[in-house]
Amino acid sequence: MHKLTVGKVILYIVLCIIALVMIIPFYMMFVMSTLTTNEIYTFPPRLWFGGSLIRNFTAMNAQIDILRAFGNSCMVTISYTVLCLLFCSMGGYAFATYDFPGRNKLFGLLLATMMIPFTAGIIPWFMMMSRMGWINTYWALIIPGCANAFGIFWMRQYCQNNVPVSLREAAKIDGCSEWTIFFRVIAPILIPAYSALGIMQFVNTWNDFMQPLLILRRASMQTLPLVLKTMVSDRGTDYGAMMLASTCAVLPLLIVFLCASKFFMSGLTAGAVKE
Amino acid sequence: MKKNSAYSKGLWHEIVQNRVAYAYIAPFFILFIVFSLFPIVAGFGLSFFRWDGTSAMHFIGIENYINLLGDELFWKGFQNTLIIGIIAHIPILLGGLVLAYILNSKLVKGENIFKTIYFMPMVTSSVAISIIFQQLFSYNYGLINFFLSLFGIPNINWLAGDGSLIKVAVIVMFSWKWIGWNMVIYLAGMQGISQDVYEAAMIDGANHVQTVFKITIPLLKPIVVFTLIQSTIGMFNLFTEPFILTNSSWTGGVNNGGLTLMMYLLNKAPQGGTLYGYASAVAYVITIFIVVLSILFNKWSQESDTPRRRGR
Structure with missing residues (x-):
């Protein structure tokens, strides 16, 4: 029933060209991680894979400790995401199902905090971190933002639609404590919300550059983006190794994304569409 | 806003009864006040001072803003x-x-x-x-x-x-x-x-x-x-x-x-x-x-x- 018209062919061509533009940088990154610096420095550029992947790998390991950086990134990102999910779901759940005095006012306050850009306080924030001895620690990256207004707002929406108030009352009659109710009864219902919000927080933290740059000065503590930056600032650098390091930073998340892209996109944009 | 201060005696009772809810939302408000609100307010104050981070601060009014512009x-x-x-x-x-x-x-x-x-x-x-x-x-x-x-x-x-x-x-x-x-x-x-x-x-x-x-x-x-x-x-x-x-x-x-x-x-x-x-x-x-x-x-x-x- 769908006929292939000229207009449609043009549409496909346009879409494919844009898709190509999106893919080429990734493709070139993969290609360049298998080339030596001299092979990268040729004109016209090489567009097909070379045979220096192992050589680049050795060179990269001589410059940076990629496994360590990977571990550091995992450490920061996972701790942050877990804490964030815990606090946001607790907050969202409370706002959605409890009818406590001042609830609407407090929630209004929470919404208002979303309007304030973080930039305004960046200098005192940094001074605070340094006074508290949190420079070169992961606390500075994990604690300050882990109960965020957006997450609570979002969890509240989810709880309102999916968690009946009667559920808590029933569990209470059965003799469950509030904690048990939250972890045994409520949290399982929230799993879809956890995964969506979790993806959002995970991706943002994993790729964050500015805060770690200000906080993590010691090389052994640095996360992947910082280690990459270190490679760039060393002049006379080995470009093949640098590309391989970029690949290492990008590939894990990219693979997970490609496996579950629908899930990712709805998770990452979930807050946007629901106003 | 169905609850008014009609029975303010009951208000405290209600707060106590809902203490779990306050505990659940507390992390956000505490962290926000400490790590966002305080820096934002302090940043405004700080912008009227000359300060190198270690020695004493000097109040210079809007000089920073003038220099900046x-x-x-x-x-x-x-x-x-x-x-x-x-x-x-x-x-x-x-x-x-x-x-x-x-x-x-x-x-x-x-x-x-x-x-x-x-x-x-x-x-x-x-x-x-x-x-x-x-x-x-x-x-x-x-x-x-x-x-x-x-x-x-x-x-x-x-x-x-x-x-x-x-x-x-x-x-x-x-x-x-x-x-x-x-x-x-x-x-x-x-x-x-x-x-x-x-x-x-x-x-x-x-x-x-x-x-x-x-x-x-x-x-x-x-x-x-x-x-x-x-x-x-x-x-x-x-x-x-x-x-x-x-x-x-x-x-x-x-x-x-x-x-x-x-x-x-x-x-x-x-x-x-x-x-x-x-x-x-x-x-x-x-x-x-x-x-x-x-x-x-x-x-x-x-x-x-x-x-x-x-x-x-």
Whole structure:
């Protein structure tokens, strides 16, 4: 029933060209991680894979400790995401199902905090971190933002639609404590919300550059983006190794994304569409 | 507001009864007050002082603001940020809308494949992306110059030269990264618009261009404004891309061609210098820009007819 018209062919061509533009940088990154610096420095550029992947790998390991950086990134990102999910779901759940005095006012306050850009306080924030001895620690990256207004707002929406108030009352009659109710009864219902919000927080933290740059000065503590930056600032650098390091930073998340892209996109944009 | 202070004796009882709820929301309010509210208020105060972070603070009134507005570099950073932001918004807004419209229109198949591909940049690290684009934009060996040379265009020195073309590279990267994000958001919004509206328009003889401008955009206005505010904040926080592209230069490369406001701020303190008071003043000026623009966009969104549907 769908006929292939000229207009449609043009549409496909346009879409494919844009898709190509999106893919080429990734493709070139993969290609360049298998080339030596001299092979990268040729004109016209090489567009097909070379045979220096192992050589680049050795060179990269001589410059940076990629496994360590990977571990550091995992450490920061996972701790942050877990804490964030815990606090946001607790907050969202409370706002959605409890009818406590001042609830609407407090929630209004929470919404208002979303309007304030973080930039305004960046200098005192940094001074605070340094006074508290949190420079070169992961606390500075994990604690300050882990109960965020957006997450609570979002969890509240989810709880309102999916968690009946009667559920808590029933569990209470059965003799469950509030904690048990939250972890045994409520949290399982929230799993879809956890995964969506979790993806959002995970991706943002994993790729964050500015805060770690200000906080993590010691090389052994640095996360992947910082280690990459270190490679760039060393002049006379080995470009093949640098590309391989970029690949290492990008590939894990990219693979997970490609496996579950629908899930990712709805998770990452979930807050946007629901106003 | 069904509970009034009619029985204020019961209020305390009610608070105690709901103490769990307060415990659940406490982490947010505590962390917000300590790590956001306090720094924001302190930053405003600090912006009236001269302070190197260690010795005594000197109150200097609005001198920081005066110096700042008189600093050519600040205006250079402002200009660069604005140029990059405004030009990059054309592809990410219009391109995002058009792509979303095409994928939503059922004219093409494989919608999900295209969506996935366009969204890929969003899950990748800006540092890695910047390193790749640095190579693609390289003067002698870059893929982009190679591509242009196929059309007989001589090699262009994007990242150095007189520095003005660094912005082009940043704009390309910014658009490359955000177009998919906007598209996915618009697409989700469009899927909430009833198909009947389009059919009615088609029956009335509207073509695709008219449908986009007369139906889709007005109905999507709240969502468009949302993405606009998001990318405006992104624009003022723009730092990583030009920083890496110019080999970690805090001054934005040749002739400060890639200097952004955020880079200017961080270079005053804590990264380059120790002008904490001055940097706070810069932070407040940037914040004012963001707040004013957000208010304007929100006004614009509330203007004209109320959209027939909001969100989903």
